[in-house]
Amino acid sequence: MxxxxxxxxxxxxxxxxxxxxxxxxxxxxxxxxxxxxxxxxxxxxxxxxxxxxxxxxxxxxxxxxxxxxxxxxxxxxxxxxxxxxxxxxxxxxxxxxxxxxxxxxxLSHRIWLPGRRDEFRELADAFDTMLARLEAHVAEQQRFAANASHELRTPLAIMQTLLEVIARKDLDRDTGELVDRLHTVNTRAIDLTEALLLLSRADRRSFTREHVDLSLIAEEAAETLLLLAESRGLTIETSGEETPTIGSHALLLQMTTNLVHNGIVHNLPEQGTVWVTTSVHATTVALTVENTGKILAPQMVSTLIEPFQRGTERIRTDHAGVGLGLAIVNSIARAHDGTLTLGPRATGGLRVTVHLPAPSQHASGSDGLAPPPAPVARRPR
Structure with a gap:
């Protein structure tokens, strides 16, 4: 200006x-x-x-x-x-x-204003804190852009190889196999693009907030992935009381689905279990997803929130995902003013807990939100 x-x-x-x-x-x-x-x-x-x-x-x-x-x-x-x-x-x-x-x-420069605390010192300290957060955010976005470019380049390169090597040089080859492989690679590229769009949407917080029940969302996510769990010989157990909170039903369902899907994919080969639990605390509500599996090192667990991290397994399986599951969960939790906590289980596997703010007693009618939904009959778990 x-x-x-x-x-x-x-x-x-x-x-x-x-x-x-x-x-x-x-x-x-x-x-x-x-x-x-x-x-x-x-x-x-x-x-x-x-x-x-x-x-x-x-x-x-x-x-x-x-x-x-x-x-x-x-x-x-x-x-x-x-x-x-x-x-x-x-x-x-x-x-x-x-x-x-x-x-x-x-963004690496800091003021580090000396002297006792006064108005200028508070302003300088606040500016230093803002610079530190901006620097960390920019570094995270740069890593994310580099990883996203790498992940998107891989399926495109595979499709180009299939078209050039197989379609052009081997004209007598059965096109059905080529179409199937191209469909698989293209589906993965579409899934990655949709995950990136969902992650961007959660970061912008461009969604409508409403009263939701986190326990019902957990049941819905478990039912959606029940067939996948049964095909792998796994069991999904849900428990918990009514867990009201305020947020986007679609995003919270995506968050819960990602957690349950992650627990299914990274589990024992058979006879494994995924536990989905909701609970209510004084000022927060919690969603906890635990799964059996290999014993994980705490140092490795702390990196799983980073985009495109799949633990020690970089091999792509049929349900391995695109490496954005926990990154999306973290973004959705932050967009709802919540926190995400990861920790290894002593007997193997992972424990993931999402804490979201509990709705205040005077929220309905004073903040423009729709009134809480009526109680829904729950089927036995």
Missing amino acids: TRAPGLSVRLKLTLSYAGFVMLAGALLLAVVWVFLLRYVPDGAIRTLGPFVPNRSDLVRAFVPKAVAMLGFLLVFGLVGGWILAGRMLAPLTRITAATRRAASGS
Whole structure:
């Protein structure tokens, strides 16, 4: 935004300091003048004793010195005000320099303003915190863009290879196999694109909030993936009381489905179990998904939230996903002002817990949200 040039803050403060000093000096001289006039008579005074000045003599003696004093106060106020304003605005100068460096793309710089806590120190600390978060966010987005480009390039490269090597060079080859392989690769590319779009939607928080029951969402996700679990010889167990919260039903269902799907895919070859539990706490509600499986190292578990991370298994299976499952879960949880916690189970497998804010007692009718849904009959689990 282009603005017309104006006076600097330092000059404004200097003029304010000088004006205050001049006003204080003028008031002081006025008080002295009134005090002197009170005891000095008007007109000529004749006396045989010592000379007694009258008001005319007082004016000739006082006014020039008063004017000189005001001139001195003006110069003193301007010089002193300029120095004081410079010292007061020195932290602001450092903050401005850091802001310009950040605007030019350098997010690693910090102000680190010394001294005790005051308004400028709080502003500098808040700016340093903002720079740190921006730097981390930009680094995360850069890693995400690089990983997304790599993941999208892989199916496209496979399709190009199939078309060039098989379709062009081996004309006698059965096209049915080629079509099937192209369909598989294309489906994976579509799934990855949809996951990226869902992740972007969750990060923008562009969704409508409504009253939902997290326990019903957990049941819906479990029923959706029941056939997949049975085909792998796994069992899904759901439990928990009514768990009301506020958010997007579609996004929370996607979050829960991703967690249950992750528990099914990364499980024992057979006779494994996935536990889906919901619970209500004082200020939050919780969704916990646990699964049996291999013993996981805590260091490896902490990286699973990163996009395109699949633990130690980089081999793509028929249901391996695109490596965005937990990243999407984390984004949806953050978009709902919640938290995601991962931890290995002592006997093997993973425990994932999502904490979401519980709706306040006065939420309905005061925040523009629809009233809570009526209780739904639950079938035995």
